[in-house]
Amino acid sequence: MTRVLELIEPSAPQEPSVALPWWQQPGTEPPKVCNVHRGTGEYLCASEADPSPLEPGIWLIPAHSYQIDPPVLKAGVAALINRDSNGWEIVPDHRGATVYTTDTGEPRQWLALGDLPEGYTLQAPSTEFDTWEGEQWVPDAAAIAEAARVVAYRKQALATQYSTERIGTLQDAVDLEMASEAEVAALTAWKVYRVELSRMDITAKVPSADDWPISPNDEALAAWLTSQLT
Structure with a gap:
């Protein structure tokens, strides 16, 4: 009689169960x-x-x-x-925002929590001549006019200086009998221009572009004024 042997694989050893910490228990x-x-x-x-x-x-x-x-x-x-x-x-929370002092309009970066204290606003002034009135910036018309007059005074003085320098050179040519007809005419034109400049009354109002006299060489004068005013 033939005997059949059944081979049985040994079972793998079981890992011992480990209790979970209380905070990892289900439902925790x-x-x-x-x-x-x-x-x-x-x-x-x-x-x-x-x-x-x-x-x-x-x-x-x-x-x-x-x-x-x-x-x-x-x-x-x-x-x-x-x-x-x-x-x-x-x-x-205005941290990181630019705020402005209501007395001078000076900007600064805000770093604190809470409402802005009195004397500061998030509104930016629209011009350097704005003043704070109540809840908003209001342009100071008198300050704007005065600033414009200062610029006009400066332009008048510089234009007079330029014309005087041109007159001096041309007058030398005439005095030395070295002047051409064009230079003689230019001398007269610059003298007329200088007189017209001196008659401008900038104290009463700021002159418009049309109020300024036309110089004998507006292109050269404009270039020189730009170099002096900037």
Whole structure:
């Protein structure tokens, strides 16, 4: 009689079961906490509490963290933990914005949380002559007119200087009997122009472009004035 031997593979050894830490047990959820800046109390982010390894059911709340719902934020605001540490105070956040002093219009970058103090505004002045009145910048008409008069005075003085230099050179040519007919005519034209300049009354009003006399060589004069006024 033939005997059939059935070979049975030995079973693999079983790993011993390891108990999970209490905080990893099914159904265990760590509480959510809100973290704030330790100096200002500003909300930073939300995270989870840490488990206490030797105290089942005990969760460790980090310093400057609170077990409350996170704030609902939008652009331009920030949240600060309130005095009772059970809610949030929503405050304006202008950090990084350019603000302007209402007395001079000088710009500066803002770095603090909260409302702007008196004397500062987010509105930019439209000109260097604006003044702050109530809730807005208002152009100072007198200052604008005075600035325009100063520019006009400067232009008048420079144009007179240029014409005087031209007259001096041309007069030398005439005195030395070296002047051409064109130079004699130019001498007269520059003298007339200088007289017309001297008769301009800039104290009463700022002259318009049409109020200025035409020089014998406007192109050369304009180029020289540009080099002096810029």
